Amino acid sequence: MKLSGWGNFPVHDVAMQTPRVVDEVVSSVHAQDMIARGNGRAYGDSALNTHATVNMCGLNRFIAFDADTGVLTAEAGVILGDVIAAMLPRGWFPWVTPGTKFVTLGGMVAADVHGKNHHGFGSFRHCVEWFDLCDAKGDVRRCSRTQNADLFDWTFGAMGLTGVILRVALRLRPVETGWIRQRTIAASDLGAVMALFETHAAATYSVAWIDCLATGKDLGRSLLMLGEHASAYETPARLRAKTATMRQKRRLRVPALLPGGLLNRLTVRAFNAAYYRWGAHNAGSRIVDWDSYFYPLDAILGWNRIYGRKGFTQFQCVLPETSAHDGLEKILKQTALAGMGSFLAVLKRLGPQDGPFSFPMEGFTLALDFPVSPATTRLIKKLEAITLEHHGRFYLAKDSHMSAETLRASDDRIADFTAMRDQLASTAVFRSEQSKRLKI
Amino acid sequence: MTKGPVLILGARSDIARAVAHRFAAMGHPIQLAARNATTLAQDKVDIELRYDVPVTLHECDALDPASYSACVDGLPDLPEIVCCAIGYMGTQAENERDVPMAQTVLRSNFEGPASILSIFANLFEERGFGTIIGISSVAGERGRATNYVYGSAKAGFTAFLSGLRNRLAGKGVHVITVLPGFVATQMTQGMDLPARLTAQPEEVATAIANAVRRKRNVVYVRPIWQLIMLIIRSIPEAIFKKLKI
Numbered sequence: 235m236k237l238s239g240w241g242n243f244p245v246h247d248v249a250m251q252t253p254r255v256v257d258e259v260v261s262s263v264h265a266q267d268m269i270a271r272g273n274g275r276a277y278g279d280s281a282l283n284t285h286a287t288v289n290m291c292g293l294n295r296f297i298a299f300d301a302d303t304g305v306l307t308a309e310a311g312v313i314l315g316d317v318i319a320a321m322l323p324r325g326w327f328p329w330v331t332p333g334t335k336f337v338t339l340g341g342m343v344a345a346d347v348h349g350k351n352h353h354g355f356g357s358f359r360h361c362v363e364w365f366d367l368c369d370a371k372g373d374v375r376r377c378s379r380t381q382n383a384d385l386f387d388w389t390f391g392a393m394g395l396t397g398v399i400l401r402v403a404l405r406l407r408p409v410e411t412g413w414i415r416q417r418t419i420a421a422s423d424l425g426a427v428m429a430l431f432e433t434h435a436a437a438t439y440s441v442a443w444i445d446c447l448a449t450g451k452d453l454g455r456s457l458l459m460l461g462e463h464a465s466a467y468e469t470p471a472r473l474r475a476k477t478a479t480m481r482q483k484r485r486l487r488v489p490a491l492l493p494g495g496l497l498n499r500l501t502v503r504a505f506n507a508a509y510y511r512w513g514a515h516n517a518g519s520r521i522v523d524w525d526s527y528f529y530p531l532d533a534i535l536g537w538n539r540i541y542g543r544k545g546f547t548q549f550q551c552v553l554p555e556t557s558a559h560d561g562l563e564k565i566l567k568q569t570a571l572a573g574m575g576s577f578l579a580v581l582k583r584l585g586p587q588d589g590p591f592s593f594p595m596e597g598f599t600l601a602l603d604f605p606v607s608p609a610t611t612r613l614i615k616k617l618e619a620i621t622l623e624h625h626g627r628f629y630l631a632k633d634s635h636m637s638a639e640t641l642r643a644s645d646d647r648i649a650d651f652t653a654m655r656d657q658l659a660s661t662a663v664f665r666s667e668q669s670k671r672l673k674i
Numbered sequence: 675m676t677k678g679p680v681l682i683l684g685a686r687s688d689i690a691r692a693v694a695h696r697f698a699a700m701g702h703p704i705q706l707a708a709r710n711a712t713t714l715a716q717d718k719v720d721i722e723l724r725y726d727v728p729v730t731l732h733e734c735d736a737l738d739p740a741s742y743s744a745c746v747d748g749l750p751d752l753p754e755i756v757c758c759a760i761g762y763m764g765t766q767a768e769n770e771r772d773v774p775m776a777q778t779v780l781r782s783n784f785e786g787p788a789s790i791l792s793i794f795a796n797l798f799e800e801r802g803f804g805t806i807i808g809i810s811s812v813a814g815e816r817g818r819a820t821n822y823v824y825g826s827a828k829a830g831f832t833a834f835l836s837g838l839r840n841r842l843a844g845k846g847v848h849v850i851t852v853l854p855g856f857v858a859t860q861m862t863q864g865m866d867l868p869a870r871l872t873a874q875p876e877e878v879a880t881a882i883a884n885a886v887r888r889k890r891n892v893v894y895v896r897p898i899w900q901l902i903m904l905i906i907r908s909i910p911e912a913i914f915k916k917l918k919i
Binding site: 235252254255295296297298299316319320 | 716717719720723724725860863866
C-alpha cells in the first residue's frame with residue numbers, strides 16, 4: 235500500500251503488517267528488513283520500509299497503573315491522547331508532550347520527543363522508567379537505567395533502529411486541574427525573544443511563534459507563550475468542574491484535496507502580520523484548557539493536507555547557545571528572502587543534551603514548514619549549510635530531505651551510533667527509508 | 675444513574691474491541707464473551723484501567739450450542755445491551771470446494787449468532803427492555819460470485835434480525851441491524867480495499883452507539899454504502915448474473 239509520514243512526502247509503496255499481540259511482533263522480527271511504525275506522526279520517511287512496515291497501533295492496551303507512583307505501563311501503540319483521557323480525570327498528566335497528542339508511546343521513545351518544558355525537564359526519556367524492546371534476534375529485553383542500560387540510552391532518539399519497542403512504563407505528573415495559566419508576551423525582534431526566553435527560564439512551559447516572513451527591524455518578531463499548570467485554587471469553580479471530563483471539542487477537518495498554491499507568499503505574510511498584531515494586542519495572562527494550550531493544531535484534523543497533494547516538510551534544527559542568534563538570523567533572512575514562510579514557525583529554548591543520540595542540545599531550536607517543491611529543496615540546502623556553519627544539528631523525526639553527508643557533518647555521534655547498531659546486529663534487520671538515505 | 679452492562683459476543687474481533695471501548699467510555703460495565711475467553715485478560719485490564727468500569731470474561735463458542743447456557747448463567751447481570759460481533763469469512767475459493775469449511779462459515783455467521791441472540795431475545799422480552807445489536811454485512815444484501823457463502827449466511831442473519839425486531843417491537847426490546855461495509859480489521863487485512871469505502875473499527879463503534887441512542891433499526895456505517903447497495907439490489911438478475919463484481 236501507498237504510505238507516507240505526516241508530511242505526505244515522500245510516498246512509498248510498502249508492505250504493512252498489523253500485529254495485535256506482542257508474540258506476533260516478535261515472530262515477525264526474525265532477520266527481516268523492517269521498521270516499526272506508530273501513528274505516522276513523524277513527518278518524513280522515518281517509519282516507512284518498503285519491505286516491511288510494522289504498524290504498532292494494534293498493540294494499544296493499558297497494562298497497569300500504580301496510583302502511588304504515577305507509573306503507567308502500556309503497550310507501545312497506545313496513543314498519548316488516550317493516556318490523557320484516562321489519566322487526567324484521576325489527576326495525572328504526561329511529564330513531556332510533543333505538539334500533538336496523536337503520537338504513540340513507542341514513537342515518543344523512538345524520537346525521544348521534547349516539549350515546551352525541555353529547558354527545565356528535558357526530553358521524554360526522563361519520565362520513562364523502562365521499556366521492553368524486541369531486538370534483532372527476536373529476544374525481548376527489558377531496558378531501564380539499571381538493566382540493559384546502554385540499550386536504554388541508545389534507543390531514545392534512535393527512530394526504531396535498535397529494535398521494536400513493545401511496552402513502555404512512564405511516570406506521569408500529578409496535576410490539580412487540566413487548566414493552564416498562559417501568559418503571552420510580544421517580542422519585537424529576534425534578540426528580544428531570545429532574551430525573553432532567558433528572563434523566563436523558570437517558567438514550566440515556554441515556546442514562541444515566530445513570524446518568519448518579517449524582515450528588517452522586525453526580523454524574528456515573535457509571540458512568546460509561557461504556561462503553568464493551574465492549581466485548583468487558581469482555577470475558577472466553573473472551570474474546575476469541567477476538568478474531570480475530557481473536553482470533546484468540535485473538530486474541523488481539512489478536505490481531502492486542497493490546491494497546492496493556497497499557501498503562498500501573500501497569504502502567509504498577511505496571516506503572519508495579522509496574527510502577530512492580534513497576539514501583541516491580546517498579550518497578558520489567561521486560563522486556557524490543556525487541549526488548546528498543548529495541541530492547538532489537533533483541533534484541525536488532517537491539517538497536513540493544507541499544503542496540497544505534493545506534501546510538505548518541516549525543517550527543524552537546534553543551534554548551540556553561543557552561535558544561535560547569528561545562525562537564526564541568517565536562517566530567517568534566507569527564509570524571508572525565498573518568500574517561503576509557513577504558519578508554523580516555532581522557536582524554543584532547549585536544555586542540555588539528553589542522551590547519546592537524542593536530538594536536543596543546549597540552545598535554540600527552530601521549526602519551519604514548507605510545501606514540497608524544487609524551490610524548497612534548494613532553500614533547505616541553504617538552511618542546512620547555515621546550521622552546519624553554526625554547529626547545529628537536525629531532528630530526524632521531521633527530516634525527509636537530508637543527505638548522509640550532511641547528517642555526518644552535523645553530528646559527531648553518528649560513528650558511535652552505527653558501531654552500536656553493528657554490535658547489536660540490528661543494521662540489516664531494522665531499517666527505514668530514512669536510515670537507508672542517511673546510511674545509518 | 676448507573677449504566678447497565680453491555681455484553682459483547684465474539685469479543686476478540688477489532689470491531690468488538692472498538693464497541694467495548696466505546697460503551698466502557700460511556701460508563702457501562704462490560705461483559706466480553708468469546709472462545710478461549712481467558713486470553714482476553716489483557717483486554718479486560720486495558721478497559722478497566724482506561725475507563726474505570728468492571729469487565730468480566732465469559733467462555734462462549736458460537737459453534738457449540740452446549741456452551742450457551744453456561745455463558746448466560748455465568749453473567750453477573752443480565753445485560754442491558756447485547757452486541758453480536760461473531761463472524762468468520764474464510765475465503766470464497768475454499769468455501770466452494772470444502773463443504774465442512776462452508777458449513778463453518780454458514781454456522782458462524784448465521785446459526786450461531788441467531789441461536790445465541792434468541793436466548794437473549796427471550797430473556798429481554800420477559801424483562802421488558804433491552805437492546806439487541808447484530809453486526810451483519812452488506813454482503814448479505816445480494817449474493818455475488820466472490821463471496822456468496824459468507825453473504826448468504828449474513829443474508830440469513832439480516833432476515834433473522836429483521837424478524838426479531840418485528841416480533842419485539844411492542845415488547846420494549848429494540849433490535850439494531852448493523853451493515854458495516856468494508857472495515858479495516860484483521861478479517862480484511864491484506865485485501866486491497868478502497869479507502870473511501872472503508873471504515874475504521876472506531877467508526878463502526880460510534881455508529882452503533884448513535885444507533886442505540888436514536889433507536890435506529892438498520893444502520894449503514896458509511897452512508898455511501900446505502901446507495902451502493904440500492905444500486906446493486908436493483909440490477910436485473912439477467913444482467914447481474916453476467917457481472918463481475
